[in-house]
Amino acid sequence: MLRKLIFTTAMCFVSLSLAHAETFVFTAIPDEDASRLRERFDKVAVYLSKQLAVDVRYVPVKSYSAAVSAFRNNQVQLAWFGGLSGVRARSLVEGSQAIAQGWEDQSFVTYFIAHVSAGVKASKSFPKSIAGKTFTFGSKGSTSGRLMPEFYIRENLKAAPNKVFSRVGFSGDHSRTIALVQSGAYQIGAVNFSVWDNEMKAGHIDKAKVSIIWKTPTYPDYQWTIRGDVAKKWGAGFTGKVTKALLGMKDPDLLASFPRKSFIPASNSDYDPIRRTGLAIGILD
Amino acid sequence: MQFSPPVRASLGFVGLALICLFFADIEVTTIDPWREMGRLGLGILTPDFSAVERLGDALLQTVAFAILGVAAGGILGFSLATIYHLPLVRPFCAFIRSIHEIFWALIFLQGFGLTPLTGVLAIAIPYAGIFAKVYSEILEEADAGAIAALPAGTSHLSSFFYVRLPDVRAHLKTYSFYRLECALRSSAVLGFVGLPTLGFHLETAFKQGQYSEVSALLIVFYILIATIRFWVRPKYFWLYVIAAPLAFKTSVAIDWSNVTRFFAHDIVPMPLRRAETIDFAAISATGDWLWRIMTEQAFPGIISTLVLTQIALVATGVLTLFFFPLVSQRFFGIFGRNLGHVFLVVVRSTPEYILAYILLQLWGPSMFPAVVALSLHNGAIIGHLIGRHTDELPQRADAPHGLNLYAFEVLPRVYGQFLAFLFYRWEVILRETAILGILGVATLGFYVDSAFEDIRFDVALVLILTTAMLNICVDIISRNIRARLRLTTTPDAG
Known part of the structure; x- marks a missing residue:
């Protein structure tokens, strides 16, 4: 019993120290069936970690606001947000940027x-x-x-x-x-x-x-948003690397799981119409 | 006709509930609930345990949160109990326990994120308030004769540790272990807001209609609760506490800047936060802001919370009257009683939040599923306690049988106890009613959840404080009624 306890404690420290090799963590708003999201974003994590040569992990959350809070608190550094959650997240985290959107997200x-x-x-x-x-x-x-x-x-x-x-x-x-x-x-x-x-x-x-x-008439929606301070941990130009990796996602299976035709560049100002609509109905302050 | 005070009180509450029923929204809104019920029934009968293997982690973490939550809540509660007579301690305890675990979790999520600390604190804080109250009641029951017999000049510390504490130790221990069972339920429910416990997977499985997985998860959960006394040895409890953190997989690192930001910035009312200086204009804008929250959200929320509570309270009473004979020696033989026990254990081990979740999926978001869930769960708890109580009643050789025994002998004898338990659970039902809002019933919890979703923590805090005040009011009214009717109850009913 005691030996087992010591062993588990030791294993725990090992896994903790591994986790400290700065895993790049991302999340996504839970907009549809959780098991489908899990399958999709675990694949994205594998893809990104190969492209970026760092550990990448996906954490599922239970609500849109939890995704925003995790991003704000730097518990995740990248997120697949919807239009509104992205606007919220970027207004809470200085320097954060929308870096990529799906082809379809220009006119959702x-x-x-x-x-x-x-x-x-x-x-x-x-x-x-x-x-x-x-x-x-x-x-x-x-x-x-x-x-x-x-x-x-x-x-x-x-x-x-x-x-x-x-x-x-x-x-x-x-x-x-x-x-x-x-x-x-x-x-x-x-x-x-x-x-x-x-x-x-x-x-x-x-x-x-x-x-x-x-x-409805069309509007801009989903996008990948990254925190402004990622360079501190993962080096200068990291945002550029992540953007490049996302835009370079060509695996048809992976794209089909979103489902998106391809990913294209995005900017914060692309989502101004969403911000204005949010202010108009009083959902944003 | 002249009624006795307990009967008058009961009739008053039934009348009030009938009036509430008139205002309540109790429709079944699904067109074809039976098809989904059929699928659920089939799922329950064909549990898929392959999922459970995968979810061993979730099980471990459910237990770990519960153990650490009870340990921390117990220590804190015990300390508070020893100074319970000091001014402000009692109201402070009433306040922290009037806020539901899920609300605490939603608050801590903002500062600590999905770390184990969020889950442990969400259980420990409200439980500390409950422990403080019950422990102090138990300590008061200590034998006054023994204390009087101490020589003059015995220090408070010595009399506490050598006389008062040994006398009530067993009782404290029993109650603490009962809370551990409650904590397991709380811990499971925390999964619904994203902590990695059983509830996390239960919610996913439910949402996607994978009822065989739901069934397996629930069965494992019942077994976990039913076997609690085999896997937690009181002697080794503190060893468990030391081992529990090993179950956590997520990082424990906490960024304190997030915590300070939450308290110094996020919960400050928006008009004050935006104002350059705190002047008259800023204060009056805050007043307007508060008034809008009160009239548009708090007030409608309070009304529907109370309407739902009063209906659920009376429904609980009615179900209890049906449930208690099921486990009573006076009414059923050993076989029937065992079936009754299994039924009541299953119903009361299912947290009302989960029960309500199931019924809301089936019947749509009106108050009806909420009433059914609350009254089933609470009815099963009180039914169990009353049923056990009937076994201790004196038996007459010429006692009548069946309905006559029930109506003319047993019921009149246990009625006081029944009312006492029911009033005791009133506050509990109210707490649960508020939280059901997160599932879509328009109680206070609905508005709290909306405020969290809108990332308006200042609004959320105002609404949570409103909920807490409402709870404290009901607690005071319930205490007064119990005192006036001279009802006494044992603390085990908490």
Whole structure:
């Protein structure tokens, strides 16, 4: 027993000292099924550690705000943020930069989806007949699942969501939003188009039960954001190296897991429209 | 007709709950809950233990958080108990225990991040408040005769360690181990906000509908709790405390600048933080800011928290009346009683937060699943205590049977005890009700969670303080009612 205890203690110190070889840690907002995220970002970690020649590790978090807090507290140095969480994170961490976005993130779209029983037909203009029905957003901190849909609801129906709908919920993530509208728990939902397309391809969507009723105008969304102080630990030019590695991600399997066609350069000012929208609906101060 | 005071009090509470029911949102909002229930049922029957092997780490960490949390909370609580009579100590303890573990965790997450310290403190701090209260009650029960018999001039220290403490040692130990069981539940639930305990994986599995994995995780959790007395030897408890940190995988390094930033900057009300100087304009802007939070969030949150609490309290009472005969010798033979025990153990070992989570997934986000979860869990706890209590009642040779025995002999005898336990759990139910907001029911917890999601920690703090004040108020009312009805209870009900 005692010998075992000493052994574990020793092992513990060994692993602690290994961890001290400055692992570069990143996270991602939990926007869909956790096991899918884990699979995707563990692969990204392997890819990055090969490209950067340092230890790279992915830590999963349970909420958008936890991703922002971890980034702010320097517990992660890089993050795959949504538009809104990225704006928040960069305003909290001086010198942090958006370095890369997906090809699709330049013109992202939110789908409004409806259960068949709601009786709302697909339309080109905002479907005002959704007023009075039950509605679910995604996570409270999501760009495509909260910020943009709330903005268009307020703009078109001239009132806050909890005044417009008979019940408003926050499903937590996009996969749940689809599941909840498909089961009829909510009549209407707002979902990230990319997750919708992915779930459709995976055969998780029953077209007889749930369908798209409206598509929002486009806006900038997801991006990789890095802290401004990484050079201190990983050497000058580290930000450039990470950017290069992300932009050079060509493995079709890896890209398909996001799913993104490719990654392209991004800058903080690309996300000004998101910041303005956040200020407009009072979700940012 | 003239009713006795306990019956009048009960009728008052039932009436209040009926009024609340009128305002409550208790719809089942899913169109087809049965399909998902079917899948859950199938999953429960076909547990997939392959996941559990992988989750050995999570199990170890759940235990480690619980042990360290109870140890730290116990030491702190014991110290507080010895000075409990000093001014401000009692209100201080009431305050720290009125904030739920999850709220504490959300606070510490901001400064300490996902480090073990966050989890341990989130358990240790509220538990210190509970320990202080119960330990001081137990210490007061120490035999006054023995203390009176001491020679004059015996120092306080000697009388405490040689007379008072030995007298109540066994009782202290029993209670502390009961808290360890509670801490395991708390520890598991902390996973829902991201700490690496069982709850982390339970939440993932639930969200993705992998019910076989859910089932396996829950079974392991029940076994862990049911076998607690075999794997924790009181004698070796402190060895466990020393070994527990070995279970932690994540880094323990803490950046104190994050902690200072949280307290010196993040929780300062936004208008004050932005103001150049603290002048009249800044203070009046802060007043407006506070007023907006109170009217738009705190007040609606308080209303629905209270509505839900009062309904859940009465529902708990009703379920208890059904549950306690299941484990009573007066009503069932050994076989029936064992089945009853298994049922109550399973229901009360499942933290109400997890129970509510399950039911919300199935029935949609109204108050209905929350009421069912709270009353099942608390009903099972009180039912178990009352059931045990009935076995100690004197038995008459000519006692009636069945319903007559229940209604005319046993129930009248245990009714006082029943009310005492119920009022005791009132505060607990309120705490849980607030936290269910994180799952989407519009109680105070919903607004707290939203504030954390919006990274508005100043708002979150105002709302958490509001929740704490509400808890303290209910605690005082409950104590007054218990005193007026002359109800006494043992501290084991906490």
